Amino acid sequence: MYLLCTISVEKLSYCMTASCLNNRPAANVQDKQCGGGNTVEMETYITIAIGLLTVVLGTQCADNTWGGLYPRESESREVRSLDGLWNFRLAPLEDPEKGFREEWYAQPLRKTGAVISMPVPSSYNDVTQDKALRDHIGWAWYDRTFYVPTRWQEDKQRVVLRLGSAHYNSIIYLNGVAVTSHEGGHLPIMSEITSGLVYGQENLVTVAINNTLTPETIPQGSITYHDDLTRYPPGYFTQSYNFDFTNYAGLHRPVYVYTTPRTYIEDIFVTTDISGTDGIISYDIITATTKIGPKRLNDAPGCSMKVLDKDGSHVTSAIGCQGSIMISNASLWWPYLMSEDPGYLYTLKVAVSDTEGILDVYPQKVGIRTIGWNSTTLTINNKPVYLRGCGKHEDADIRGKGVDYPLIVKDFSLLKWLGANSFRTSHYPYAEEIMDMADQEGIMVVDECPAIGLSGFGETLMNKHISVMEELVHRDRNRPSVIMWSVGNEPRSDQAAAKDYFRLVVAATRAADATRPVTKVVAATKAEDSSRPVTCVLNRPKYKEYAGSSLDIILVNRYYSWYSDTGHLEIIKLQTVTEFTEWHELHNKPVMISEYGAGSMPGLHTDPAFTWSEEYQAELMLQNFEAFDELRKKGYFIGEMIWNFADFATPQEYNRPGACMKGLFTRARQPKLAGHLMRVHYWSLAQKIDNVTVPEGVGRLGSVYNWKNL
Ligand code: GCB
Numbered sequence: 001m002y003l004l005c006t007i008s009v010e011k012l013s014y015c016m017t018a019s020c021l022n023n024r025p026a027a028n029v030q031d032k033q034c035g036g037g038n039t040v041e042m043e044t045y046i047t048i049a050i051g052l053l054t055v056v057l058g059t060q061c062a063d064n065t066w067g068g069l070y071p072r073e074s075e076s077r078e079v080r081s082l083d084g085l086w087n088f089r090l091a092p093l094e095d096p097e098k099g100f101r102e103e104w105y106a107q108p109l110r111k112t113g114a115v116i117s118m119p120v121p122s123s124y125n126d127v128t129q130d131k132a133l134r135d136h137i138g139w140a141w142y143d144r145t146f147y148v149p150t151r152w153q154e155d156k157q158r159v160v161l162r163l164g165s166a167h168y169n170s171i172i173y174l175n176g177v178a179v180t181s182h183e184g185g186h187l188p189i190m191s192e193i194t195s196g197l198v199y200g201q202e203n204l205v206t207v208a209i210n211n212t213l214t215p216e217t218i219p220q221g222s223i224t225y226h227d228d229l230t231r232y233p234p235g236y237f238t239q240s241y242n243f244d245f246t247n248y249a250g251l252h253r254p255v256y257v258y259t260t261p262r263t264y265i266e267d268i269f270v271t272t273d274i275s276g277t278d279g280i281i282s283y284d285i286i287t288a289t290t291k292i293g294p295k296r297l298n299d300a301p302g303c304s305m306k307v308l309d310k311d312g313s314h315v316t317s318a319i320g321c322q323g324s325i326m327i328s329n330a331s332l333w334w335p336y337l338m339s340e341d342p343g344y345l346y347t348l349k350v351a352v353s354d355t356e357g358i359l360d361v362y363p364q365k366v367g368i369r370t371i372g373w374n375s376t377t378l379t380i381n382n383k384p385v386y387l388r389g390c391g392k393h394e395d396a397d398i399r400g401k402g403v404d405y406p407l408i409v410k411d412f413s414l415l416k417w418l419g420a421n422s423f424r425t426s427h428y429p430y431a432e433e434i435m436d437m438a439d440q441e442g443i444m445v446v447d448e449c450p451a452i453g454l455s456g457f458g459e460t461l462m463n464k465h466i467s468v469m470e471e472l473v474h475r476d477r478n479r480p481s482v483i484m485w486s487v488g489n490e491p492r493s494d495q496a497a498a499k500d501y502f503r504l505v506v507a508a509t510r511a512a513d514a515t516r517p518v519t520k521v522v523a524a525t526k527a528e529d530s531s532r533p534v535t536c537v538l539n540r541p542k543y544k545e546y547a548g549s550s551l552d553i554i555l556v557n558r559y560y561s562w563y564s565d566t567g568h569l570e571i572i573k574l575q576t577v578t579e580f581t582e583w584h585e586l587h588n589k590p591v592m593i594s595e596y597g598a599g600s601m602p603g604l605h606t607d608p609a610f611t612w613s614e615e616y617q618a619e620l621m622l623q624n625f626e627a628f629d630e631l632r633k634k635g636y637f638i639g640e641m642i643w644n645f646a647d648f649a650t651p652q653e654y655n656r657p658g659a660c661m662k663g664l665f666t667r668a669r670q671p672k673l674a675g676h677l678m679r680v681h682y683w684s685l686a687q688k689i690d691n692v693t694v695p696e697g698v699g700r701l702g703s704v705y706n707w708k709n710l
Helices: 017-023 150-154 405-418 432-441 459-476 499-513 570-588 614-633 673-690
Strands: 010-014 028-031 039-043 052-055 078-081 084-090 114-122 141-149 157-163 170-175 178-181 188-191 202-210 222-225 237-241 255-261 264-274 278-289 302-308 314-319 322-327 348-355 359-366 371-373 378-382 387-391 422-424 442-447 482-489 533-537 554-559 589-595 637-642
Touching: 010 170, 039 533, 052 673, 078 278, 114 141, 157 170, 170 188, 178 188, 222 459, 255 264, 255 359, 264 348, 264 359, 278 302, 278 348, 302 322, 314 322, 359 432, 378 482, 387 405, 387 442, 387 589, 387 673, 405 432, 405 673, 422 637, 499 533, 554 570, 570 589, 570 614, 614 637, 614 673
Parallel strands: 387 422, 387 637, 422 442, 442 482, 482 533, 533 554, 554 589, 589 637
Antiparallel strands: 010 052, 028 039, 078 255, 084 114, 084 141, 141 202, 157 188, 157 255, 170 178, 170 202, 222 237, 264 278, 278 322, 302 314, 302 348, 348 359, 371 378
16 A cells, blocks of 8 residues: 655656657656655666656645545535536656746646646547647646635645546646555546645646556556657657557546545445345444544544435434344346346445534445355356456547546447447456446456566566556446456466466455455355455467466466457457357366457448458457357356447557457447347347346347347
8 A cells, every 4th residue: 555655855866758758767766654664776768757856745644545435415425527628738758857847836837837728527638720739648637726615724624526437547736735646547546635725716636647658557658768869759668558558548437626524435345145035234444543633532432323225215324333134025236137126225324423423425326136156157136147247448439438427328328239248348447426326336347457468477567467456456346337456468478477476366365355344245155255256358369378377267368360260250250259168177167258259340241241340340259259159068168358439549550440359239339240140149149048028129220130039
């Protein structure tokens, strides 16, 4: 756990981009931590931060690996959105540390130079016509002003600033003072700002954000300095990374200021179990009192809670900060199409009180369900599940990876239209607003961290990887939709160092998902006490692969007849059946295909099917479906996820037209032939496996599939 310490003025020396470009010394990145600093020798090609910067931190020690409970209004809490148009400026490529040297955070950005308006949440890359903004590498600066009422001060409220994410490294300032910093682009950042605010007057929040990826960031990337002055201008550098999606940057998720009382509910951890028709909710509530200002507490706080059903009616109550509640005849959380009422959520209205009465209240959603697994099967509520899903991306035009409510609703609507019951958060944790929808709609999620295409497997990387998994588990552990953790996608796990590396990362993930003092009711017999299976999406040859032995469930990506034997659709069935049979035999664990597919240009038609046509994509799917049907009969093949839900943006390259075209839907979310085909396939599976009635209209658009299945 990294803690930002009580220091008045701390110099963090970061070397990055252009200043390192020109003289390129081996530079140090110093991470000031509570309990000792950590110095990383940087290779010349590495770039992390930029320039020499002075960070003035506040007076408290902030845990910057825990983004706090999602800001929700309650009887005791107020939430204010800081979304909207912020002021924005890029640091110059050739002088990346300029903003720190000139202290752009000390006054409104518009006073230190030109600014443009930048929407939050959104990626900054695609919102203008400016190529420099689209392709920027290094620091970018955001700021805006806001007011908080004097009432908050009079009422002795604790005030918190929370950013859903900031990609990738960020430093956050309030009224010119750095209040926290965060590494990692996909998880929340929070800072208590009670004492740094001016009440009833204008406050300034500034965020410096850096999208540079290095061999020791997660995900990894590298900067290449092009030295040949006959071919490149002086100081020329480019960034590359081991993944195909655009490394969008910016404030991608909502920014909030919210209040809690000075004694407040800091954290809630729930697990659930079922016993006959009863549901059991085990809970652990952590209370805290801010160190700032007078304490109101007379005694140690006590906890109590009410359980409300989906309609808000009172079901039962309980007292105590730890314990279990039994709900007779509970409505269970079921995945979509496995129940008439999928995604059933209770609300736990948690309260913390002292002798004078209730201090703080937080509404925590809870879905009652169990997850089980053995060597062949994954179960929800003791019923085997077959995952019918998609790999996805947070991606859309203009906004890039910015949270967009219409897009969220559209995507869930399309998943349900397909008859899908699951997706993977490929290849990073998705916004909490998306995860809320998954909980509520009953869509199962394989929750993945940003470790894509990892190689190297050194200790520094591993510690960071573990820290990201802990952050992710901490954020999402109460979510019923999360049925599996994925510690990464396609690591270079044929490197021998991967063995210990993944053993330790997986063990840390299991431990993070199990830290609870209450009587364990869930998965008490599972190794290392995890309540969910842990996986990693593999793609190396199975007999020379070192991560699989540490996993609970084997997920494998295979692109037969696309990246191998291109054009030879007829080999898919044989190769796929052989491949997954062998993975199961090797590890004696459930297996599933987590990616397969082909690119198609919408509107390109060929008969017979030819690569890049819509027909080729559809024919490739049909061949895969036949293989999956055969594998399913073997009893250990637990799911299929196509790559990808929708076309998504990629960097400029010669083998892709600006996007990965493997979507069932276009980037604008219109179905390709593949989308219509998948709809028939998934509904047909839902009918066979979950006994659902196929809705009117499925397959209406022609005999793209084997109708006798319906
Ligand atoms: C993969 C990756 C995914 C890519 C996909 C492709 O194996 O996991 O991120 O987009 O291949 O289309 O190449």
